Amino acid sequence: MKKLILIALVIALGGWPAYAQHTRKPNVIVIVSDDAGYADFGCYGGKEIPTPHVDDLAKNGTLFTDAYVSASVCAPSRAGILTGMYQQRFGFEHNISELPVQPYTHEDVGMDVKIKTIGNQMQHNGYKTIAIGKWHQGDLPQYFPTKRGFDEFYGFVGGHRNFFGYKDGKAPSDILALYDNDKIIPEKEIGYLTDMFTDKAISFVKKNKEKPFFMYLAYNAVHVPMNAKKELMDRFAHITDPGRKAYAAMMVSMDDGIGNLVKTLKEQNLYENTLIVFINDNGAATGNYSDNGKLRGLKGSKWEGGIRVAYIMQYPNQIPAGKVYRNMVSALDIMPTAVGAANGKLIEGQVTDGKNLIPYLNNEIKKAPHQDLFWRRGIAAAVRSDNWKLIRSGNSNPVLLFNLKKDISETKNLAAKHPAKTKKLLNKLEAWEKTVDNPHWLSPYGDSNQIMKHRMEVIGREMEMKYP
Ligand code: CA
Numbered sequence: 001m002k003k004l005i006l007i008a009l010v011i012a013l014g015g016w017p018a019y020a021q022h023t024r025k026p027n028v029i030v031i032v033s034d035d036a037g038y039a040d041f042g043c044y045g046g047k048e049i050p051t052p053h054v055d056d057l058a059k060n061g062t063l064f065t066d067a068y069v070s071a072s073v074c075a076p077s078r079a080g081i082l083t084g085m086y087q088q089r090f091g092f093e094h095n096i097s098e099l100p101v102q103p104y105t106h107e108d109v110g111m112d113v114k115i116k117t118i119g120n121q122m123q124h125n126g127y128k129t130i131a132i133g134k135w136h137q138g139d140l141p142q143y144f145p146t147k148r149g150f151d152e153f154y155g156f157v158g159g160h161r162n163f164f165g166y167k168d169g170k171a172p173s174d175i176l177a178l179y180d181n182d183k184i185i186p187e188k189e190i191g192y193l194t195d196m197f198t199d200k201a202i203s204f205v206k207k208n209k210e211k212p213f214f215m216y217l218a219y220n221a222v223h224v225p226m227n228a229k230k231e232l233m234d235r236f237a238h239i240t241d242p243g244r245k246a247y248a249a250m251m252v253s254m255d256d257g258i259g260n261l262v263k264t265l266k267e268q269n270l271y272e273n274t275l276i277v278f279i280n281d282n283g284a285a286t287g288n289y290s291d292n293g294k295l296r297g298l299k300g301s302k303w304e305g306g307i308r309v310a311y312i313m314q315y316p317n318q319i320p321a322g323k324v325y326r327n328m329v330s331a332l333d334i335m336p337t338a339v340g341a342a343n344g345k346l347i348e349g350q351v352t353d354g355k356n357l358i359p360y361l362n363n364e365i366k367k368a369p370h371q372d373l374f375w376r377r378g379i380a381a382a383v384r385s386d387n388w389k390l391i392r393s394g395n396s397n398p399v400l401l402f403n404l405k406k407d408i409s410e411t412k413n414l415a416a417k418h419p420a421k422t423k424k425l426l427n428k429l430e431a432w433e434k435t436v437d438n439p440h441w442l443s444p445y446g447d448s449n450q451i452m453k454h455r456m457e458v459i460g461r462e463m464e465m466k467y468p
Helices: 002-012 016-023 052-059 074-083 118-124 193-207 230-236 242-267 331-341 419-433 448-453
Strands: 027-033 062-064 128-134 152-156 178-180 183-185 213-218 274-280 311-314 323-325 372-377 380-385 388-393 400-403
Touching (some): 027 242, 052 242, 074 118, 118 128, 118 331, 128 193, 152 193, 193 242, 230 242, 274 331, 380 448, 388 448, 400 419
Parallel strands (some): 027 213, 062 323
Antiparallel strands (some): 062 311, 178 183, 372 380, 380 388
16 A cells, blocks of 8 residues: 555656666676786776776776686686586586587587576576677587577677678688677678677667666677777877787777767666676787786686786676775676676576675675685696685696785795695695586697696796697
8 A cells, every 4th residue: 555655656746767767677787808918907007008998987886806707718717707606517617629528429518508697597587688799608509698598699609700701701600600699690791890799789778778688798809810990000009019009909999889888878877777797708818919917827827817807897876986896706706796786586406606796895794705716627726715826737737826915926836835725725626626527528728738837937928828
């Protein structure tokens, strides 16, 4: 009865649309960049490449300093983002390959179809969902986004492709073709991929402004190939290296896209009630001219430069603005945070390793969201526990132990000096490994690259490039 009176009163005062908007579930947009350097964003100290729109997300939201993805290469990292669980739990340890491990076959190479994605979770809570950009969760039709919790898909299924249309008018394979749901867009209609993904994101927002939506906007910028728009490259006369110049221009295309998307949210009156998450999927790659700054190592490694990434959450209604949060957080937190922002429920029967970060960012929960985080890809595994980090990479390499608070660049191996700490972390790592599955497929690179990458004497891009 009281409720009816309230509704009548609200309508009588002409306030219904505002009331509806206020109580409406927030929109959620997860933006992923690909292989960007930790130090290449202005808000992370970058000076060379302007990223004003990513910086604005940090200014109007919370920036994470000690933010980790769950893998240092694209596909397993994205599997973690998309599910909120350690992807090793369902055998997704390596990039997509043609090397299934018995009893698994070619058909099984992809994100296990029994696993629910963030798309499924948001659909379950009444959201309209779209995946835009790079997918990389399996090449076969059962793994396509439209089968995995997304109402719409606009992007490509593989790991990387040209940003411009392929010259002979056809993508080298269907997994590299640009899909609009189940239709392939002719290559001659492709202008510049980053812009096309932004345009799709904007048109989706405009079309769905009346109901809550979830968007997974996974740019393939700034992954190789180094395809940049010429007019943007011309802005970077001060950068002499042509590769770095192209990288800068590719970053700007993405940053401009993010700016245009935020502008659209403002124009549509959706800005205050939208959670935007920005995350980079793994550290700077060996071949894309990116810069990890002080962090040691690159994509593919367990060094900080492989797994620590740029990560920001902006949600004017609920997340503090201009805050820097220094506790360890994970990409696995994105899914539960999205569901938490929606005041929604998780689908029952699936483990979640991430946490809803909103109460932590609001200081409702004072302790850190994670005591330990774990990584494993083949022979190389790692754990971070508070400020201590341990890397284990086979029997031929020594175990490495670092104190990240004192040595963020991982230059001093303290394993011999702190044997008890080393043992404790090794035990934690082994206990975690018992909770996950063996890989369902392998990497064509094998173990040798991983072993070489994690030697103290192998340092710097030039040396790591030999062990991709
Ligand atoms: Ca990547």
